[in-house]
Amino acid sequence: MSEQHLHRQLGLTDAELAMYSVMWSEHCSYKSSRVHLGRLPSDGPQVVLGPGENAGVVDIGDGLGVVVRIESHNHPSYVEPYQGAATGVGGILRDILTMGARPTACFDSLRFGLPVEAPATAVAPSGDSGAADDETLRQRWLANGVVSGISGYGNAVGVPTVGGEILFDPTYAGNPLVNVMALGVMELEHLQRAQATGEGNIVLLIGASTGRDGIGGVSVLASSGFEAGDEEKRPSVQVGDPFEEKKLIEACLELFRSGLSVGAQDLGGAGLTCATSETAAGGSGGMDVDLDAVVLREQGMPAFEILTSESQERMLVVVEPGDLDAALDVCARWEAPACVVGRVTDSGRLRVRQGGDVVCDVPPASLAEGIRYDRPLARPARIDALTARDPSAELPVVTEATLREETSLLMTSPNLASAEWAYRQYDHQLFLNTVVRPGEGDAAVLRVMGTDKALAVALDGVGRYGRLDPRRGAALAVAEASRNVSAVGAVPIAAVDCMNFGNPEKPEVMWEFSEAVDGLTEACEALGVPIVGGNVSFYNETSGRDIDPTPIVGVVGLVDPLPGVPSGVGFEVLGDLVLVAGATGVDLGGSEWAWWNYGVVCGSPPAVDWPAERAHNAFLADVQRAGLARSVHDVSLGGVAVCLCECALAGGVGAVVDTTAWAPAISLSAALFSETSGRSVLSVPPGAAEAIEHLAQTHGVPIFRVGEVGGDSIFGIPLADLESAVTPRW
Amino acid sequence: MSGLVAIPIIPGVNCEHDVAHAISLVGGESAFVHHMEATLPSGTQAVYIPGGFSYGDYLRAGAIARFAPIVAAIGRAAADGMPVLGVCNGFQILCEAGLLPGALARNVGLRFLCQDVHLRVETAGTPVTHRLKAGNVLRIPINHGEGCYTAPTETIDRLEAGNQVLLRYCRPDGTVDPDDRESNPNGSLRSIAGVTNEAGNVAGMMPHPERASESILGSVDGLPIVESLVKVSTTAGVA
Numbered sequence: 001m002s003e004q005h006l007h008r009q010l011g012l013t014d015a016e017l018a019m020y021s022v023m024w025s026e027h028c029s030y031k032s033s034r035v036h037l038g039r040l041p042s043d044g045p046q047v048v049l050g051p052g053e054n055a056g057v058v059d060i061g062d063g064l065g066v067v068v069r070i071e072s073h074n075h076p077s078y079v080e081p082y083q084g085a086a087t088g089v090g091g092i093l094r095d096i097l098t099m100g101a102r103p104t105a106c107f108d109s110l111r112f113g114l115p116v117e118a119p120a121t122a123v124a125p126s127g128d129s130g131a132a133d134d135e136t137l138r139q140r141w142l143a144n145g146v147v148s149g150i151s152g153y154g155n156a157v158g159v160p161t162v163g164g165e166i167l168f169d170p171t172y173a174g175n176p177l178v179n180v181m182a183l184g185v186m187e188l189e190h191l192q193r194a195q196a197t198g199e200g201n202i203v204l205l206i207g208a209s210t211g212r213d214g215i216g217g218v219s220v221l222a223s224s225g226f227e228a229g230d231e232e233k234r235p236s237v238q239v240g241d242p243f244e245e246k247k248l249i250e251a252c253l254e255l256f257r258s259g260l261s262v263g264a265q266d267l268g269g270a271g272l273t274c275a276t277s278e279t280a281a282g283g284s285g286g287m288d289v290d291l292d293a294v295v296l297r298e299q300g301m302p303a304f305e306i307l308t309s310e311s312q313e314r315m316l317v318v319v320e321p322g323d324l325d326a327a328l329d330v331c332a333r334w335e336a337p338a339c340v341v342g343r344v345t346d347s348g349r350l351r352v353r354q355g356g357d358v359v360c361d362v363p364p365a366s367l368a369e370g371i372r373y374d375r376p377l378a379r380p381a382r383i384d385a386l387t388a389r390d391p392s393a394e395l396p397v398v399t400e401a402t403l404r405e406e407t408s409l410l411m412t413s414p415n416l417a418s419a420e421w422a423y424r425q426y427d428h429q430l431f432l433n434t435v436v437r438p439g440e441g442d443a444a445v446l447r448v449m450g451t452d453k454a455l456a457v458a459l460d461g462v463g464r465y466g467r468l469d470p471r472r473g474a475a476l477a478v479a480e481a482s483r484n485v486s487a488v489g490a491v492p493i494a495a496v497d498c499m500n501f502g503n504p505e506k507p508e509v510m511w512e513f514s515e516a517v518d519g520l521t522e523a524c525e526a527l528g529v530p531i532v533g534g535n536v537s538f539y540n541e542t543s544g545r546d547i548d549p550t551p552i553v554g555v556v557g558l559v560d561p562l563p564g565v566p567s568g569v570g571f572e573v574l575g576d577l578v579l580v581a582g583a584t585g586v587d588l589g590g591s592e593w594a595w596w597n598y599g600v601v602c603g604s605p606p607a608v609d610w611p612a613e614r615a616h617n618a619f620l621a622d623v624q625r626a627g628l629a630r631s632v633h634d635v636s637l638g639g640v641a642v643c644l645c646e647c648a649l650a651g652g653v654g655a656v657v658d659t660t661a662w663a664p665a666i667s668l669s670a671a672l673f674s675e676t677s678g679r680s681v682l683s684v685p686p687g688a689a690e691a692i693e694h695l696a697q698t699h700g701v702p703i704f705r706v707g708e709v710g711g712d713s714i715f716g717i718p719l720a721d722l723e724s725a726v727t728p729r730w
Numbered sequence: 731m732s733g734l735v736a737i738p739i740i741p742g743v744n745c746e747h748d749v750a751h752a753i754s755l756v757g758g759e760s761a762f763v764h765h766m767e768a769t770l771p772s773g774t775q776a777v778y779i780p781g782g783f784s785y786g787d788y789l790r791a792g793a794i795a796r797f798a799p800i801v802a803a804i805g806r807a808a809a810d811g812m813p814v815l816g817v818c819n820g821f822q823i824l825c826e827a828g829l830l831p832g833a834l835a836r837n838v839g840l841r842f843l844c845q846d847v848h849l850r851v852e853t854a855g856t857p858v859t860h861r862l863k864a865g866n867v868l869r870i871p872i873n874h875g876e877g878c879y880t881a882p883t884e885t886i887d888r889l890e891a892g893n894q895v896l897l898r899y900c901r902p903d904g905t906v907d908p909d910d911r912e913s914n915p916n917g918s919l920r921s922i923a924g925v926t927n928e929a930g931n932v933a934g935m936m937p938h939p940e941r942a943s944e945s946i947l948g949s950v951d952g953l954p955i956v957e958s959l960v961k962v963s964t965t966a967g968v969a
Contacts, residue, residue, distance in 0.1 A: 151842050155873075156783040158744030243742050243786030333764070335741055425842045427873050429941050432748045437948075447946065449751075565946055 029370025056532025081145025113173025214310025489624025490557025502546020570651025779820030
């Protein structure tokens with residue numbers, strides 16, 4: 001009796017055990033999060049496919065749909081930053097491809113620990129011990145490795161990286177975040193489904209050979225925390241090959257367009273196990289798979305390794321027997337290796353054979369549907385302690401005499417540094433769609449070739465807000481991303497979320513997660529933006545310490561029609577008037593100023609006034625549509641003070657500003673550094689000021705004339721000094 | 731009836747759709763040609779080798795692509811005087827294939843660079859610059875990790891003497907300083923951004939003219955280059 005037979009008599013085979021282990025992992029089954037995710041609003045008149053698919057699909061008219069998805073690759077990137085980030089890009093592109101669309105744009109949201117030491121006035125930012133020398137160097141190594149990985153893979157595979165953001169906080173020192181969002185535009189009639197239908201149809205495995213890389217990645221890396229010495233987990237990180245992926249993309253697109261494919265599913269987390277069980281469960285219900293037909297990188301791989309390998313650049317495509325030769329011809333022309341690995345059955349079983357043995361014989365749905373936990377929730381003790389403190393009481397009173405010094409110090413925060421070092425390494429122009437490039441606006445703007453429409457995309461999420469109030473933190477992420485796309489003239493039409501949280505086995509973390517889901521729900525309902533897809537990344541903890549709850553939200557906006565290149569963010573013309581739109585409150589809780597300058601993170605993050613937020617978004621879109629303003633920039637981290645500095649830096653011209661003009665009733669510190677939502681800074685030709693003010697009035701948005709563009713300083717800080725403050729030292 | 735511009739598709743190149751779009755903008759016609767083809771399509775009057783990462787740029791950019799049958803066909807057509815433009819990876823392939831002098835090394839900063847650069851037209855009247863004048867300054871994006879033009883000093887002297895330097899990286903005002911990383915970001919020798927062969931009909935350049943083909947994309951300065959190639963192919967015989 002062979003070993004396999006013995007195991008069968010005792011229960012599950014080795015292969016089955018491994019398959020359930022990966023499919024029932026947190027990463028694949030969403031077992032801890034699913035009971036909460038149902039609360040997210042995912043319906044809308046434009047939603048074609050919502051969460052639960054490989055990617056969300058939104059109708060933008062003219063028979064076209066936007067396919068969009070976000071995913072994390074946090075843990076692999078910590079273990080091996082270049083390959084971790086590279087394969088994160090590769091994985092998300094295949095999700096877009098699986099729907100039938102050519103992936104045409106990528107966006108990254110990255111979080112690292114501090115790459116520089118905190119200022120002396122903020123001895124212990126975030127309550128952490130300040131970053132030591134070798135620690136800042138390690139964070140630089142991580143950040144550079146991740147950016148190189150995105151650049152190396154994205155550029156070579158031929159998908160431009162056109163936007164994103166990078167933030168730093170000690171909470172991510174032991175667990176960086178690498179969230180990648182991708183989108184494609186397709187004719188909706190060519191939409192593909194991840195279904196293996198039609199008994200007797202043939203299952204093709206296309207793309208790279210299968211090796212020992214990434215075995216059990218979803219369970220070893222993505223579903224557990226980190227301890228010291230985890231370099232040993234490096235073999236669980238996959239290695240990317242963008243050239244294979246490029247050939248795979250071209251071959252699959254041709255298969256889809258020519259109608260040769262019945263269904264398709266990429267091989268990502270949990271590899272062949274996930275692709276076969278999900279397509280079988282979603283299709284005719286059964287599949288026979290022959291592991292001896294899988295092309296391997298090395299001999300002697302047991303069934304469980306082949307079934308759980310996360311070798312990259314592979315795709316499962318189902319074809320009718322009569323189309324097999326044509327399909328193989330397409331693959332051969334693109335030099336994408338393809339082999340027949342199985343057949344669709346109606347047996348209701350996923351049967352896998354190797355060397356004559358049946359190594360797996362289970363109902364595919366039992367793998368694909370996973371399990372579901374309703375884990376206990378508990379409000380963390382820290383929240384009450386932190387929110388009970390009034391940040392204003394712990395911060396100095398800013399005066400006209402000290403505002404220059406305060407602002408100069410604030411501008412040295414790595415979160416306000418120029419990201420040019422990163423996006424210059426990314427091809428951000430391929431496909432000739434990029435109208436607003438990285439660094440030029442609050443959101444990337446991509447025209448939709450062949451139409452007069454454009455898409456605007458922004459990613460946001462501030463973990464510090466989440467630490468104080470995960471519900472508000474999540475809501476603020478939606479608010480800011482929506483405001484960003486509005487600022488370039490778009491109407492937000494859909495959102496995707498990547499939920500980065502700690503260990504879900506801790507009731508406090510589950511409570512944070514549940515709160516964040518409610519915050520997303522509140523915000524998306526208030527702004528009328530459905531969530532069409534998402535990803536949950538738990539176990540973001542190192543040595544038992546969880547990261548701040550960090551939901552990253554990507555919002556897609558539609559500009560229809562695109563009137564031309566939208567106004568940028570910079571002050572450019574002497575004599576233009578500077579205006580602040582939106583009301584400023586006392587919102588210093590979790591603010592960049594309190595944190596970076598003084599290490600103070602307490603109080604409550606800003607509460608969003610939803611009607612005001614909506615009105616402000618509509619106002620911004622109208623301003624861009626009418627081409628009334630010379631520049632538009634949303635106010636976010638660092639408040640109006642930082643926003644003004646950024647406008648001056650972007651355009652290369654300073655401004656003279658009356659600091660009492662937009663919030664005379666509150667302290668100067670709050671006027672300058674409050675992070676109240678729903679605000680923007682505009683510069684307008686004097687002749688257009690009244691029209692803008694009238695527009696603001698129609699929307700019910702308060703607007704203030706605060707100064708004039710001119711000179712080479714802002715608040716008396718020379719632009720050259722600001723330039724050196726925002727130049728990264730990593 | 732206009733002449734056809736052939737766009738060879740070597741696995742891993744990715745700018746083919748952009749190139750076809752730019753050619754259509756100037757009223758030209760183009761056709762994709764598979765890399766295993768041993769001949770160019772009938773009616774081909776010019777070739778535009780697009781950028782990208784042929785064979786992943788593994789080993790060395792363009793080093794594997796030069797063995798593609800279509801590259802041999804392009805070599806034969808070039809010897810007969812057909813205008814050929816290689817952009818970015820296309821330039822690297824032409825150098826590796828020996829159809830153009832010199833080589834493209836890693837950028838001096840060792841980082842990939844995607845940004846606008848300014849270019850000064852050094853030699854007008856070639857199949858890709860006959861719509862331009864020497865001294866014209868163009869703003870066109872680069873997008874490469876291996877774009878540092880290099881060759882033995884004697885070769886470069888010969889190129890300069892023979893009017894084979896097509897374009898140089900320059901400041902917005904047209905001044906050239908090879909040591910200035912702002913204007914010559916990849917560190918190319920003598921700021922060379924593009925060269926031609928001795929006959930002048932084969933040209934290579936690192937910047938992407940097709941990416942500067944519409945004002946909504948930020949610049950139209952690449953159009954005269956695309957138009958030069960297309961109009962040569964329609965009038966034919968200019969070489």
